[in-house]
Amino acid sequence: MSHNPGAAGNRLVVYSVFNPASWKIEPRREIPQGLLYATPLLAVVLTVVAGFFIFLSMGYNPFLALYHFFVSPLLTLYGLSELLVKAGPLIMIGVGLAVGFRANVWNIGAEGQLTLGAITGGVIALAFWNEETWWTLPLMCLCAVGGGAAYAAIPAFLRTRFNVNEILTSLMLTYVATLFLSTLVYGPLKDPMGFNFPQSRMFGDAALLPILLEGTRLHLGGVVALMIAVAVWVLMTFTIVGFQVRVLGQAPAAARYAGFSGRRIVWFCLLLSGGLAGLAGTFEVAGPIGQLVPVISPGYGFTAIIVAFLGRLHPLGIILSGLVMALSYIGGENAQVQVGLPQAVTGVFQGLLLFFLLASDFLVRYRVRRNPAALRHAPQAQPAE
Amino acid sequence: MTAPGSDSSAARPVPRLEVKGVTKRFPGVLANDHVDFAVAPGEVHALLGENGAGKSTLVKMIYGVLHPDEGTLAWNGAVMQIADPHAARALGIGMVFQHFSLFEAMTVLENIALGMDKPGDMALLSERVRDVSEAYGLPLDPDRDVYTLSVGERQRIEIVRCLLQNPKLLIMDEPTSVLTPQEVERLFETLRKLAAEGVSILYISHKLEEIKQLCDRATILRGGRVVAECDPAQETAKSMAQMMIGTELKTVERRAEGVAGEARLVVEGLTLASEEIHGVDLKNVSFAVRAGEIFGIAGVAGNGQNELLLGLSGERLADHESVLRIDGAPAGRSNAGARRKLGLCAVPEERNGHGAVPGMTLVENAVLSGHHRMGLLSSLFIRAAAAARFAQQIVTAFDVRTPGVTASAGSLSGGNLQKFIVGREILQKPKVLVVSQPTWGVDAGAAAAIHQALADLAAEGVAVVVVSQDLDELLAITDRLAVINVGVLSSAMLTREASVEEIGLLMGGVHGVSTDAAVVHPEAAHVA
Structure with a gap:
């Protein structure tokens, strides 16, 4: 009895390896859990390897470039403090976005909500400028959360009322927000003593976040971000609210069956992520920047999307991934100064990281197999002797 | 080894298909263990077994x-x-699957051509479709769009598609689960005619009466092995069921019909537009179920059962609060959570993604619908220990086979998950329980347990609504029943006074009978 198609069939198969049609992608029956958590690490390693070859092909010493990108920022206290300064907003925003992503609510407009939060918080700081009151900062935070949440309420309303895709609306509103900020700092909020520069007055001391470490820019925001991450972890893991979010994301029909209101969850996710982004915005202007300027974020709102996925949409994972992404900002700046790399290298690294993460995720969930149809050339039903 | 065409000359005809010592292993499971059986030319051979007995695996091997x-x-x-399967078709093996693979937006002819290896000229094919469908009593218009067809008509497409390839062996997988009794009778006529022409038929079913009616021989599988081979005509349905299950079949014990209690669930004029494009709208559905009563809703799949279940569970809201009352409390505008608080629990037809979240653990799935009635919350927090106890209670009480309550719902077999979901709702001590397809995909032993649990629930004064396509099930366990057809619910009848013929005609309604009632079933016409 001959079980295999024979030599002729084998030769055909060998040739067809290069034919895309002879491969097929199918979902894995069981997803290896260990691999699921290993992929973020794998993605980081692959990013470094890819970076090595990019630097090499650009004519830089790849070892030196990578050293200044990934290692030397971590060797000084100042570097470490900067890492936390950058990681703070990323973690805060990423944690909020992750809650939405868990429920299939795709808020892409955190950058806009951050801007709105910076505006509302900043306006309070300027309104009470020169008044030394203890409540300025708390009021700023409150207004920041309110501003960011109110801005995210627009896509929430459009989605729940008219079924408009929140990806589009939240993204488009980002550009509205940055232009609105420009309008303000070029106009009504411009510093009267500022030689016509497009920026507000410097905030008073009462409106600035306390510095945690003398001589650095490390402010209270980093600690608040960590506390928020832990609080959201508790919310998602132990409460019925987090449970509802997870059910809606995994099985909308089951959520409806359980009596969970999909609309309320959409509102909750957008208000939460918008509010946290707004708070991060005010922390930027009340922390490292100290005033309102036309551009207050190097894309934290967008980078936080990568942070959320790199952290597996898990609040504690997001703390780690926030630190990694913060390193890409600082490393990028450091490598510009030390090795003369172009500024775009930060964006390239962030893009590479997301690409490798999505690619390795895909291969964890799916596998590539040789298409059995490609064996069709072989004789089919053969009578055995 | 064999001379072709020796069927007639040899004393014992060479079987069309002979399966010898076939074994198939999957990780952790022995799906088929040295299975032997043979199908003679022109024989209608039944393959009988519980879910998981290995029927599907065996048939998949035959079909390549x-x-x-x-x-x-x-x-x-x-x-x-x-x-x-391409090679199987080339040999002359055709298969009609339980779930059809048809494109709704395309015509009958296009669908047939798509499923064929060499469709050839379309005009010619259209002629052949007409010829074949007439010759075998399967009326079919090749130019109709599939979405306009009833389930029975859709099945005819699949059968005609097989017949066009001149099969020598036709495999039918649970063909009657979606048909009305009249359609079943028509299908049997076709199959008998095919058998008379020498086509062998391998008929997979769990409906014992049908096997008795139709099949010449039956091979009974249990746990992947052949446990018996018999002549169905010589056996009773009960004896075959015992061979299939291996233990004495328990019959559902019902208390003597007592005084009917208060009406616990009242539905008055429920009208719902379907959310799906080709879905069925519910039209003015009214019924009442009293305490201690099991009320059945029969009907062929796709006649508005899904919409009805969503409308009852609260996943879709009625136009007015007064349309639906639970224990007298108006709840037409209350969502599923609020209705559950009032005492109405529901089991949807679809388990994965509707009745349960496949990616979540059994504990989490216990929280899904049980969080309120079982007191699994303390303010916003989920009481993890209480939830785990509840999940364990379900697993124990309903014999859910699982490595533990932290296993994901998706890792359970369909029947086990069904037991879990039904158990979860029953243990919440509802006042009204709405169940769709309570024993779908559940083995006979577990089905009997679920039926018993429903009967016990009714005995405690719960109003139970059972929506099922399995008429035998409804006849066995319900007190009263009504038939749903194209979104209209018939008036209710007492089950013990109902006749299968009457129910069948109600189920048929417009479906299936419209195109051919005059030709084949003149009696259907003057009843309707």
């Missing part, structure tokens, strides 16, 4: 979808390797 680990398949006496 899977390959045996051990053992051989002989076709007209010659041992064969069947590489894939």
Whole structure:
């Protein structure tokens, strides 16, 4: 009895390896859990390897470039403090976005909500400028959360009322927000003593976040971000609210069956992520920047999307991934100064990281197999002797 | 080894298909264990077994979808390797699957052509479709769009598609689960005619009465092995069921019909537009279920059962609060959570993604619908220990086979998950329980347990609504029943006074009978 198609069939198969049609992608029956958590690490390693070859092909010493990108920022206290300064907003925003992503609510407009939060918080700081009151900062935070949440309420309303895709609306509103900020700092909020520069007055001391470490820019925001991450972890893991979010994301029909209101969850996710982004915005202007300027974020709102996925949409994972992404900002700046790399290298690294993460995720969930149809050339039903 | 065409000359005819010692292993499971059986030319052979007995695996090997680990398949006496379904069709093996693979937006003819290896000229094919469908009593208009057809008509497309390839062996997988009794009778006539022409038929079913009516021989599988081979005509349905299950079949014990209690669930004029494009709208559905009563809703799949269940569970809201009352409390505008608080629990037809979240653990799935009635919350927090106890209670009480309550719902077999979901709702001590397809995909032993649990629930004064396509099930367990057809619910009748014929005609309604009632079923016309 001959079980295999024979030599002729084998030769055909060998040739067809290069034919895309002879491969097929199918979902894995069981997803290896260990691999699921290993992929973020794998993605980081692959990013470094890819970076090595990019630097090499650009004519830089790849070892030196990578050293200044990934290692030397971590060797000084100042570097470490900067890492936390950058990681703070990323973690805060990423944690909020992750809650939405868990429920299939795709808020892409955190950058806009951050801007709105910076505006509302900043306006309070300027309104009470020169008044030394203890409540300025708390009021700023409150207004920041309110501003960011109110801005995210627009896509929430459009989605729940008219079924408009929140990806589009939240993204488009980002550009509205940055232009609105420009309008303000070029106009009504411009510093009267500022030689016509497009920026507000410097905030008073009462409106600035306390510095945690003398001589650095490390402010209270980093600690608040960590506390928020832990609080959201508790919310998602132990409460019925987090449970509802997870059910809606995994099985909308089951959520409806359980009596969970999909609309309320959409509102909750957008208000939460918008509010946290707004708070991060005010922390930027009340922390490292100290005033309102036309551009207050190097894309934290967008980078936080990568942070959320790199952290597996898990609040504690997001703390780690926030630190990694913060390193890409600082490393990028450091490598510009030390090795003369172009500024775009930060964006390239962030893009590479997301690409490798999505690619390795895909291969964890799916596998590539040789298409059995490609064996069709072989004789089919053969009578055995 | 064999001379072709020796069927008539030999004393014992060479079987069309002979399965010898076929074994198939999957990780952790022995799906088929040295299975032997043979199908003679022109024989209607039943393959009978519970869910998980290995019927599907066996049939997939015959149709070339899977390959045996051990053992051989002989076709007209010659041992064969069947590489894939394409090769199986080339040999003359045709298969009609339980779930149709049809494109709704395309015509009958286009669908048939798509499923064929060499469709050839379309005009010619259209002629052949007409010829074949007339010759075998399967009226079918090749130019109709599939979405306009009833389930019975859709099945005819699949059968005609097989017949066009002149099969020598036709495999039918649970063909009658979606048909009205009249349609079943028509299908049997077609199958008998095919058998008379020498086509062998391998008929997979769990409906014992049908097997008795139709089949010449039956092979009974249990746990992957052949446990018996019998002549169905010589057996009773009960004796075959016992061979299939291996233990004495328990009958549902019902208390003597007592005084009917208060109406616990009242539905008055429920009208719902379907959310799906080709879905069925509910039109003015009204019924009442009293305490201690099991009320059945019969009907062929796709006649508004899904919409009705969503409308009852609260996943879709009625126009007015007064349309639906639970224990007198108006709840037409209350969502599923609020209705559950009032005492109405529901089991949807679809388990994965509707009745349960496949990616979540059994504990989490216990929280899904039980969080309020079982007191699993303390303010916003989920009481993890209480939830785990509840999940364990379900697993124990309903014999859910699982490694533990932290296993994901998706890792359970369909029948086990069904037991879990039904158990979860029953243990919440509802006042009204709405169940769709309570024993779908559940083995006979577990089905009996679920039926018993429903009867016990009714005995405690719960109003139970059972929506099912399995008429035998409804006849066995309900007190009253009504039939749903194209979104209209018939008036209710007492089950013990109902006749299968009457219910069948109500189920048929417009469906299936419209195109051909005059030709084949003149009696259907003057009743309707």
